[in-house]
Amino acid sequence: MIRRFWPRLVEGALGVWLVASQWVLGAPADPAAEVLGVDAVPVVLGVMLVALMLVSFRYRRAQAAILATGALVVLLSWLLHPRPGPPSAENAIIVGLVVCLFALVPNEPGLPPVRWRPYVRTPREPPL
Amino acid sequence: MLLEPYAREPTFERNPSSMRQRIPIACLAAFATVISIYLAAFQWGWVDSVWDPLFGSGTETVLSSRESETMHRWIGMPDAALGAWAYLTEVVLSLAGSERRWQFRPWLVVLFGLDVIPLGLVSTALVVVQGVSIGSWCFLCLVTAVVSLVMIPLAADEVWGTFRYLRAVWRRTHDARILWDTFIGRPTEAGRAVADEVAG
Numbered sequence: 001m002i003r004r005f006w007p008r009l010v011e012g013a014l015g016v017w018l019v020a021s022q023w024v025l026g027a028p029a030d031p032a033a034e035v036l037g038v039d040a041v042p043v044v045l046g047v048m049l050v051a052l053m054l055v056s057f058r059y060r061r062a063q064a065a066i067l068a069t070g071a072l073v074v075l076l077s078w079l080l081h082p083r084p085g086p087p088s089a090e091n092a093i094i095v096g097l098v099v100c101l102f103a104l105v106p107n108e109p110g111l112p113p114v115r116w117r118p119y120v121r122t123p124r125e126p127p128l
Numbered sequence: 129m130l131l132e133p134y135a136r137e138p139t140f141e142r143n144p145s146s147m148r149q150r151i152p153i154a155c156l157a158a159f160a161t162v163i164s165i166y167l168a169a170f171q172w173g174w175v176d177s178v179w180d181p182l183f184g185s186g187t188e189t190v191l192s193s194r195e196s197e198t199m200h201r202w203i204g205m206p207d208a209a210l211g212a213w214a215y216l217t218e219v220v221l222s223l224a225g226s227e228r229r230w231q232f233r234p235w236l237v238v239l240f241g242l243d244v245i246p247l248g249l250v251s252t253a254l255v256v257v258q259g260v261s262i263g264s265w266c267f268l269c270l271v272t273a274v275v276s277l278v279m280i281p282l283a284a285d286e287v288w289g290t291f292r293y294l295r296a297v298w299r300r301t302h303d304a305r306i307l308w309d310t311f312i313g314r315p316t317e318a319g320r321a322v323a324d325e326v327a328g
Contacts, residue, residue, distance in 0.1 A: 090205045109224045
């Protein structure tokens with residue numbers, strides 16, 4: 001499980017951190033989008049990342065949604081806060097960029113893609 | 129689609145995607161990531177001073193310069209943090225994929241090449257321009273610039289091998305659809321034939 005889906009697990013962990021960081025870093029709440037004293041946008045997007053991670057175990061195409069969510073985290077954090085922004089906003093931009101990076105890494109990155117496997121001689125690695 | 133007989137493609141001298149070639153790049157990029165995080169820590173105020181054996185307080189002058197502040201306002205985070213992310217992408221993209229990713233995931237190799245080669249040149253140029261315009265030099269920034277330059281020839285072999293593979297598929301088929309399928313990692317008859325030839 002960890003070997004097959006480690007990029008997705010990293011994205012899920014980043015989603016959890018995105019939610020937790022709003023309390024850990026003491027986000028100054030935006031009155032327009034306040035929930036429990038924190039900004040709702042990163043919290044909602046963090047929960048979305050965790051949900052998409054769970055979906056991606058079954059549906060490979062969820063990876064594209066994770067990439068889009070990461071981009072949305074960056075864009076909204078960049079647009080909704082003054083720059084230089086509060087620590088939580090800078091944190092969200094960095095987390096979004098890292099999510100986008102890991103979303104490019106396919107599942108089972110060390111193995112041939114599923115479509116290639118019928119053509120390779122061993123299930124793991126063809127000799128060169 | 130039936131393939132016409134073509135001249136056999138020359139074999140790779142060595143596997144361009146071997147881990148032996150990619151791990152040194154990942155190590156160099158990880159080293160530069162750590163340096164960039166250290167520099168970002170100064171810009172965030174987590175550390176009071178930065179180690180600089182050559183230029184004294186030059187690093188601190190560069191990191192707290194007006195140019196650096198302007199970058200911070202534009203990108204929404206310290207420029208050193210953006211550098212750390214850029215080097216992290218090089219670590220991850222250099223390690224992702226099997227030892228035959230030039231065949232299975234050419235898009236990944238091209239993305240890796242774009243990350244290392246043009247972005248490496250741009251980041252090196254930025255470090256030099258920043259030093260010239262501010263009039264102070266940052267030792268650790270120069271170290272990361274040298275790391276970027278060293279990574280370019282190390283990555284070029286794999287990128288060149290992948291382009292050779294894609295070029296051979298194009299020469300054999302002259303079909304943009306097949307070339308695209310090969311690029312995104314879909315198995316194609318031409319791709320398999322060429323890969324078997326170049327892999328020896």
